[in-house]
Amino acid sequence: MIAMVALLLAAQTVITPATPFEFSDALDRADTHEAALDPTIKATLVRAQNTALKASMASCVNLAPGKLPHFTVVLELDSSGHSLNSWRNNNVPMVRCVERELAKATYPTNRDPDFFMSFVVTFEP
Template identity: 25%
Template sequence: MEVDVRRILLFAALAVSAFPVFAAAQSYAEAKALADRDEASVSKTQSDALLESQGAAIDRIAPACARAMGPAGMPPFVVVVELDAAGKVVATWREGDSDFAVCFEKRLRVLSLFAPPHAPFYTSFEMSMSPPD
């Protein structure tokens, strides 16, 4: 049996190039768990910077998405983001399908937040108009 080295190399190249796609293909629940872990791991100073950058993002996005809010207001939703080393949003996951949530996620995808202590760094936006329990 003759071995076709070109086929083996082509297969190996395709397998290696597809690895990042498989690594990034995670569920909302997995991304949210990573966000909870990463948010809990930062110092007080880093947490303050993260919260400040999230607040600025919300202030920027909410008015732009306000027209997507239905008569019942904004149903609760969560958007998890993955940040690169510079704080640029490189991936998002969303729980909640309201027009406002979809708009929020879409606009969040093009922003940069704080420069995290490591990359990838996951954080979440947990949005609700009702007071916390």
């Protein structure tokens, strides 16, 4: 019985992902990963982010609480550019919607697994 419990605990340790659980940890990783990109890949990624963000905002803006909120969304991508996890620093319905829509897109990266990137959105009057 003790051996079985130890085996189950070991299996849980192996299965547990090594991704950060806090928004700030994910954002720090995104800043580091994006800064390390080759300039050509970074330019391509920024264009893809712009396209995805514009489409997401168009789909979700009707959920805005009057004034458009400032927010940041962080995505963790797999090596093919698909979202594995996401984090946000604002919980209003519009931001939850944008996060969901951004996670549906595919992004060009340097093909590294567990690549983090962010969308920092602010609005000027």
